Amino acid sequence: MLKASGIAKSFGGNEILRGISLDVERGELISIIGPSGCGKSTFLRCLNFLEHPDAGEVQVEGVTVASTGQWRRADEVKAHRLRGHVGMVFQSFNLFPHRTVLENVMLAPIQVKRMEEQTAHRIACELLEKVGLAAVQNRYPDRLSGGQQQRAAIARALAMKPSVMLYDEPTSALDPELSEEVLSVMRALDAEGMTQLVVTHDMRFARAASDRVLFMEAGQIVESGDPDVMFANPREPGTRRFLRTLL
Amino acid sequence: MTGATMMKRVMFALALALCGVWGVAGPGSHALADDMVAAGAKAPASPAAPLRVPGATDERDLPWASDGEANVPYVFHDPAHEGRMTGFEYDLMQAISARMGRHGRFVQNGWDGLIPGLSRDLYALVIDGIEMTPEHKAAVLFSRPYYVTVDRIVLRNSETGLDTLEALKGHVVGTIKSTAAERLLLDHDPSNVRSYDEETNLFSDLKNGRLDAILIDEPIALYYRSDDLKLVGSPIGRVAYGIAFPKNNPGLRDAVDSVLGDLMSDGTLHQILARWNLWTPQMADYTGDQTLPMIKPTAWTDYRQTMERMSGSSMQAMVHRYVSFLPLVASGALMTLGVSALAMVLAVAVGLVLALARAYGMAPLRWVAGVYVEVVRGTPLLIQVLFIFYGLPAFGLRLSPFAAGVLSLGLNYAAYEAENYRAGLLSVPRGQMEAAIALNMTHMQALRLVIVPQAFRTVVPVMTNDFIALLKDSSLVSVITLTELSQTYIRLSSTYYDYIGTGLMVGTAYLLVGLPFVRLARIAEKRMGRVVAKGHH
Numbered sequence: 001m002l003k004a005s006g007i008a009k010s011f012g013g014n015e016i017l018r019g020i021s022l023d024v025e026r027g028e029l030i031s032i033i034g035p036s037g038c039g040k041s042t043f044l045r046c047l048n049f050l051e052h053p054d055a056g057e058v059q060v061e062g063v064t065v066a067s068t069g070q071w072r073r074a075d076e077v078k079a080h081r082l083r084g085h086v087g088m089v090f091q092s093f094n095l096f097p098h099r100t101v102l103e104n105v106m107l108a109p110i111q112v113k114r115m116e117e118q119t120a121h122r123i124a125c126e127l128l129e130k131v132g133l134a135a136v137q138n139r140y141p142d143r144l145s146g147g148q149q150q151r152a153a154i155a156r157a158l159a160m161k162p163s164v165m166l167y168d169e170p171t172s173a174l175d176p177e178l179s180e181e182v183l184s185v186m187r188a189l190d191a192e193g194m195t196q197l198v199v200t201h202d203m204r205f206a207r208a209a210s211d212r213v214l215f216m217e218a219g220q221i222v223e224s225g226d227p228d229v230m231f232a233n234p235r236e237p238g239t240r241r242f243l244r245t246l247l
Numbered sequence: 248m249t250g251a252t253m254m255k256r257v258m259f260a261l262a263l264a265l266c267g268v269w270g271v272a273g274p275g276s277h278a279l280a281d282d283m284v285a286a287g288a289k290a291p292a293s294p295a296a297p298l299r300v301p302g303a304t305d306e307r308d309l310p311w312a313s314d315g316e317a318n319v320p321y322v323f324h325d326p327a328h329e330g331r332m333t334g335f336e337y338d339l340m341q342a343i344s345a346r347m348g349r350h351g352r353f354v355q356n357g358w359d360g361l362i363p364g365l366s367r368d369l370y371a372l373v374i375d376g377i378e379m380t381p382e383h384k385a386a387v388l389f390s391r392p393y394y395v396t397v398d399r400i401v402l403r404n405s406e407t408g409l410d411t412l413e414a415l416k417g418h419v420v421g422t423i424k425s426t427a428a429e430r431l432l433l434d435h436d437p438s439n440v441r442s443y444d445e446e447t448n449l450f451s452d453l454k455n456g457r458l459d460a461i462l463i464d465e466p467i468a469l470y471y472r473s474d475d476l477k478l479v480g481s482p483i484g485r486v487a488y489g490i491a492f493p494k495n496n497p498g499l500r501d502a503v504d505s506v507l508g509d510l511m512s513d514g515t516l517h518q519i520l521a522r523w524n525l526w527t528p529q530m531a532d533y534t535g536d537q538t539l540p541m542i543k544p545t546a547w548t549d550y551r552q553t554m555e556r557m558s559g560s561s562m563q564a565m566v567h568r569y570v571s572f573l574p575l576v577a578s579g580a581l582m583t584l585g586v587s588a589l590a591m592v593l594a595v596a597v598g599l600v601l602a603l604a605r606a607y608g609m610a611p612l613r614w615v616a617g618v619y620v621e622v623v624r625g626t627p628l629l630i631q632v633l634f635i636f637y638g639l640p641a642f643g644l645r646l647s648p649f650a651a652g653v654l655s656l657g658l659n660y661a662a663y664e665a666e667n668y669r670a671g672l673l674s675v676p677r678g679q680m681e682a683a684i685a686l687n688m689t690h691m692q693a694l695r696l697v698i699v700p701q702a703f704r705t706v707v708p709v710m711t712n713d714f715i716a717l718l719k720d721s722s723l724v725s726v727i728t729l730t731e732l733s734q735t736y737i738r739l740s741s742t743y744y745d746y747i748g749t750g751l752m753v754g755t756a757y758l759l760v761g762l763p764f765v766r767l768a769r770i771a772e773k774r775m776g777r778v779v780a781k782g783h784h
Contacts, residue, residue, distance in 0.1 A: 050681055083687045094682035098700050108686035111696060153682075160687060 001026040001195060002164050007046050007056035009039075016042050017053070018219040024164065027193045029186070031206035031227070034216035035242055040199045043216070044166050047197070048086045049079035061085045061163050087157030091169040093149040095141035095156070101128065102137040105156045113160070120159070127155040131185050147178030151185055158189075165189070167198040171205075183209070203246055207231045215239045298499050301368035302354070309349040310370040311340050314358040316734070317447065317741035320470045320523055320550070321376045322353070326742060327553045330574070333546070335466075335523040336374045339393060342515055346506045356728045362386055363637040364728070365493050367645075372503065373491040376464070378427060388500050389489035393507055393516070394525075395533045397482035398428045399468040401461040403453065403475060409460050410480030418459035421449050427486045428462045446471050447741040466525055470550070485529070511536065522546040558743050565748065572739055572752060579735035580756040586652050586731065587721045587760075591714055593657025598664025603694060605665065606672045616665070623662035629723055631655045636727040652724035660717050667709050671702035711768035718761050732756055 002024040009017040016039045024030060032040045045051040047058055049065060052075075057066040063082045065075065095104050105124035109115040115123075128137045131151040133144075141149055150170055157165060167186070171179035183205050190196060190209065200206055206213055207227045214224045217238045223230060234240045302310040313322040315332055322334040332353050344351030354370045361373045365387065379389050402409055409415050416436050422428040424442040432440045441458060443449040450471045452458045461468070464486055468478055490507075492500040510516045511534045520526040521540070524547035531537050557568050604616035623631070635658075636651040646654065675698050683693035722733030730738075736753040740746045 048685060050684060080687065080689065083685065086685075088682075088685035090678055090682060090685075092676075092678050094676075094678040096679065096682070096697055096701075098704070107696060108688060111692055112687050156686070 001061065002047070002197075003059040004047060005057050007043060007053045007058070009042055009046060009051060009053045016219050017046065019056070020216075020219070020221055022214070022221070024195060024197065026163075026195055027190075028211045029190045029196045029209055030198065030212045030214060031210040032197065032199045032214045032216060033201070033203070033206055033242075034214075034222075038216045039219040040216045041168050044168050044197065044199050047166060048083050048088055049075075050088075058082065084160070085163045086166060087160060087162035087164070088166045089150065089153050089157055089168065089170050091172050093141070093146070093153045093173075095149055095153055097141050100138050100140055101133060101144070101152045104141065104152060105159050108156070109159050123159055124155070127158050128152070130188075131155045132181070145178060146174045147181040150174065150178075150182045154182070154185055154189075164195040164197065167196065167200070169199055169201065171200070171202055203231070203243075215242065217242070298502055299496055300349075300371045300499060301493070301496070302370040307349050308352055309344045309347065310352045310354050311344075311372045311374060312354040312356045312361055312364055312370040313337075313373065313375040314361060315353065315355050316357075316738040317445075318375065319446075319742070320466055320525070320547075322374070324738065324742070325553075326557050327549070335394075335519055335525055335546070336376070338519045338522070338546075339510075339516065340374060342510055342519065343503060343506050346509060347502065354728075355730065357726050357734075359726055360637075360728060362491065363633075365491060367637060367640050368493070371492070371496075371499060376466075376488050377491055379487045379489040380427075383491070386494075387491040388494050388497060389491060390500055390504050391507055392487035392489055392533065394466075394488045394520070395529045396465045396486050396488075396525075396527060397529060398431065398462050398484045398486065399465045399478050399482060400480045401450075401453065401463065401468050401472060401476050402459075402479050403456075404477050406459070412462075412483060415460055415462070419457070420460045420462055421452060421458040422462050423449065423464075423467075426464065427484055428464065431484055432462055445741055447744055450476070451744070465527065469524065482529070514538070514540070518542055554743075558745070568743065568745070569748060569752065572749065575735050575739065576732070576752050576756050579730060579732040579753070580760050582729055582731040583718065583721050583757070584760045586649070586656065586724055586729065587714075587718045589653045590656035590660060590721070591717060591764075593653065594660035594664050594713075594717070595710075597658060597661035599668055599699070601661060601665035602668035602672055603699075605669050607690065607694065620662045620665050623659055624666075628655070628659050628720060629726065631659055632723055632727060648724070648727045648729050651727055652721075652729050656717060656721060656724065659720075660713060663713055664710070667706050667713065668702060671706040672698060674705055675701045707768060707771050711765060714764050714768070715761055718757070718764065732760075 003022070005021040007017050007020045008015075020043055032044065034040050042051055046053045046056070049058070052071040053067045054069045055067060057064060059065075060082050063078065063085065065078045065082050067075065095101075096107070099107060102121075102124055105127060106117070106120045109120040109123065110117060125134065125137070128134050131154055133148060133152055133155065136144060136148060141152065144152065154165075154170075170186075171182050174182065179202065183202070186196060186198070187209055198206075198210075210227045212224060213227045213230050215222050215230070215234075215236070215238070223234065223236045223239045230239065231243065234243055300309060302308075304310075313336060315322045315324060315334075317323060318334065320334055321336045322332060325331045325333040337353065340351045340353070354364075356364050356369070358375070361375060364370060365373050373387075374393075376394075377383060377387075377389075379392060383389070400410060400415070409418060412431070412435055417439065419439050419441060420432055420436075421441045421443055422432055423446065424444060429440065429442055441452075443452075446463075446467055449458075449461060449463070450473070453461050454473070454475060462483070465482070472478065490500075490503060492503075507516075514536065516534070517526055517530075517536055517538075517540070520530060521542035522545050524544035526542075556564060557571075558564070601616045601620060604612045605620070608616065632652065632655040635655045636646065636648065639646065639651075679697050679701065680693055683697045684690075688696065721731060725731055725734035725737075732753050736749055739749040739753075743749070
């Protein structure tokens with residue numbers, strides 16, 4: 001359902017991604033792990049074109065965006081269509097501080113999808129209920145804990161009814177017990193059949209919750225496979241080195 | 248020469264230059280040809296050829312301009328009835344208009360703007376004690392002199408002996424800038440000349456001892472001299488005033504000249520001048536009218552009596568004076584408020600567009616916005632005001648003074664607001680834009696719904712400052728004939744020698760006008776700052 005092929009990206013002559021390809025099945029939860037600077041966040045951001053790849057192609061729900069290195073207006077139009085199927089959650093939450101939690105969730109459906117305000121309100125309330133924030137929905141983001149903010153950010157992304165969710169280190173800014181609030185939401189979504197891609201440093205989560213784990217190093221996917229197999233018995237020396245320093 | 252109040256001679260020269268470049272050389276480029284035709288035909292003001300009267304609203308209108316701010320005794324606001332004009336030039340223009348079968352209509356314009364306004368066709372002619380010097384003749388067409396006068400020496404009553412130019416040598420002598428008197432003094436003893444913009448300051452400094460003497464046009468000496476000062480010595484030099492017309496309108500000039508001739512020969516001019524106590528031996532020589540009819544100087548005595556009553560320091564005189572100022576201050580405040588409020592709206596709108604172009608626009612857009620900001624910030628507002636009002640007509644854009652004032656102030660402050668907003672936009676974390684884009688908003692939606700509202704909250708306090716500054720800078724639009732608060736202050740204070748009382752009145756008016764803006768900004772800060780205070784981590 002999400003298919004990326006040959007994604008390459010350089011920053012100032014520095015090759016960050018060296019032609020990455022990935023096929024994601026509907027309902028999969030994939031964790032992307034790897035050392036800092038290996039390009040895993042950049043790869044994730046290329047999937048919804050927050051970064052414009054120098055080469056490669058991304059296909060989601062039948063929308064294909066190919067990059068030739070020159071980013072044109074027509075490309076942006078196509079990327080805009082593709083983003084309609086892709087939700088994203090950031091390490092720093094990025095909630096809109098000038099709007100309440102509820103307004104954060106309702107904003108895009110009303111403005112982008114031209115949804116009726118009543119409908120948007122009903123959907124937002126359901127989602128906030130689901131992530132456990134019904135009680136604080138009228139607060140401004142700065143009055144919430146980090147875990148609550150990240151759950152609000154997930155609800156905000158879900159309100160656009162995406163086919164796939166991208167998470168860029170969703171728990172890296174959180175204390176362990178707050179991380180757990182967020183991870184349990186993600187597990188619940190997995191159980192509902194949501195397709196999710198997670199860049200993470202949380203090896204416990206990657207091992208326990210993922211259907212598949214990708215290990216990236218120096219701009220390439222070095223090893224991928226079943227989490228239990230990979231964590232117990234890494235094939236590649238790079239993977240082994242990485243897991244040893246962590247565990 | 249004259250008694251215009253804000254005689255910023257430098258600005259006058261600049262305005263002359265401006266109209267030389269755009270006004271006269273532009274629309275008036277036929278001037279030379281017209282002159283030649285008129286000279287060749289040798290039949291000026293033929294009754295068949297209709298007169299061209301620029302600025303006229305109908306075929307009987309004769310709009311004429313002067314700077315009526317404290318311009319005693321030329322054209323000024325009658326202290327007995329504020330809002331009514333008077334003066335010997337005013338009376339003369341009434342007589343000329345009537346003789347031409349027209350209605351004279353006074354148009355107020357600042358001294359610096361008088362000639363540029365002439366080349367802009369705002370009015371048909373200018374009369375403001377303009378000396379017929381070679382420099383002035385190069386810029387305008389003059390009528391025959393309507394008044395000939397002399398320079399006089401004024402001293403404190405206690406002073407003696409300084410009654411000739413020779414005797415003044417080594418003493419500090421004051422006069423008005425760019426006058427025949429100033430040129431005389433500079434030729435004589437340049438190091439001791441003090442040149443003033445305003446008559447009131449000039450005479451104050453003689454009284455308080457900063458000056459030893461004054462050399463000045465006789466009408467000014469007569470009307471600004473108080474009882475502790477005296478006129479001494481014999482008349483010095485010769486000064487001739489002419490009515491100014493644009494170079495391309497010799498027809499109207501000739502018509503007025505012919506009427507002036509009639510007014511001289513039938514004694515009407517004599518009568519007007521005598522009423523103002525201004526008929527002199529020089530005028531008798533000039534007109535050949537040596538009669539001495541018994542004409543009471545009623546205008547002169549009325550003025551003296553009114554001023555005595557109004558400028559008295561008794562409680563009653565002061566109350567009477569300030570109450571009579573109230574409507575003027577109120578209408579000045581209204582003008583200040585109107586110009587400022589509209590300019591602010593313009594500044595915010597244009598400033599935001601510029602800031603967005605600079606922060607998020609494509610390369611050419613960014614560049615254009617950048618150049619705009621640098622150019623507008625880097626040049627004086629006063630130049631911009633004059634350029635927009637007097638310069639743009641050369642490109643076919645004629646704005647009313649009010650529109651030109653709002654436009655120049657608004658566009659100027661837009662440049663400052665743009666930089667202010669740009670800083671605000673850049674202070675919004677990058678992640679906010681990314682989150683909006685990831686939510687499938689377009690760039691425009693992201694800016695409108697997410698970035699600009701957050702940026703706005705951080706710039707409100709700076710904006711409050713800018714708006715108060717704008718309110719005060721709005722005083723600059725007085726150079727294009729708008730009578731706002733500052734102009735009102737200058738006029739009232741210099742008419743009555745009262746800088747403190749009127750200053751307090753006008754200062755209070757500024758504060759009252761500014762208060763709503765401060766209050767509005769406070770409310771905005773409170774409402775929006777609520778979140779932003781703790782918003783960004």
